[in-house]
Amino acid sequence: MLLVLxxxxxxxxxxxxxxxxxxxxxxxVRWIGAGVALFVVEALLYTAALQRLDVSLAYSLGAMSFVAxxxxxxxxxGEALPMTRRLGIACIVAGCAVLATGG
Amino acid sequence: xSKETPASSRIGxxxxxxxxxxxxxxxxxxxxxxxxxxxxxxxxxxDALLHSIARDPLPLLVIGVFLLQLINWLLVLERVDLSYAQxxxxxxxxxxxxxxxxxxxxxxxxHKGLGxxxxxxxxALVSVDPARSEAP
Numbered sequence: 174m175l176l177v178l179x180x181x182x183x184x185x186x187x188x189x190x191x192x193x194x195x196x197x198x199x200x201x202v203r204w205i206g207a208g209v210a211l212f213v214v215e216a217l218l219y220t221a222a223l224q225r226l227d228v229s230l231a232y233s234l235g236a237m238s239f240v241a242x243x244x245x246x247x248x249x250x251g252e253a254l255p256m257t258r259r260l261g262i263a264c265i266v267a268g269c270a271v272l273a274t275g276g
Numbered sequence: 277x278s279k280e281t282p283a284s285s286r287i288g289x290x291x292x293x294x295x296x297x298x299x300x301x302x303x304x305x306x307x308x309x310x311x312x313x314x315x316x317x318x319x320x321x322x323d324a325l326l327h328s329i330a331r332d333p334l335p336l337l338v339i340g341v342f343l344l345q346l347i348n349w350l351l352v353l354e355r356v357d358l359s360y361a362q363x364x365x366x367x368x369x370x371x372x373x374x375x376x377x378x379x380x381x382x383x384x385x386x387h388k389g390l391g392x393x394x395x396x397x398x399x400a401l402v403s404v405d406p407a408r409s410e411a412p
Contacts, residue, residue, distance in 0.1 A: 192358040223313040227382050239363050246359040252409040261401030265366045268394025
């Protein structure tokens, strides 16, 4: 389970690199490369986790990546987080927590 | 939310299409990945991994799906905020949950139904306000 949580942090960073690639055309390839490299790291960790957990449980724990991505997007990319977006993300994470504990 | 919707916070039909493709590829990738992971040997030495892929190229198909997903996802990110698009991909939780019950025989009960419902509510809330934080 710890493996899956590490995956979510890596995923957050990877997503921010990818979004950054669409904002900086000059260094586009570099940002995509960084994002993909992080996804590969995540993939290896996640494959190890999937050998031990049901796919629906592992995927549910990965929901924390929604929080990681939203916070990262707000702090590092300066994206606005409208109230509905915050509430929605909270709902999604709660839903995933319910899914995860039900397994 | 009584705020009126400015023109910049409407999203085009093509954004909906690429988001839908993203969710579809996400679902496909997750299910194939689970299938591939269960077929891999328990201990992963590079040698054992190569032999296993030579016998059963499913992991390569998973990589292909993820490459497609990456290209499509970059198209999504060019058009909308990351903190808007990424939560919407939670819809794939619903599809993965239902399909893994069907394909892998994973258990589906009231508890999971409640989780799915909460995720759907969350996605609906996020989709209310697609405001962009930057000029296109």
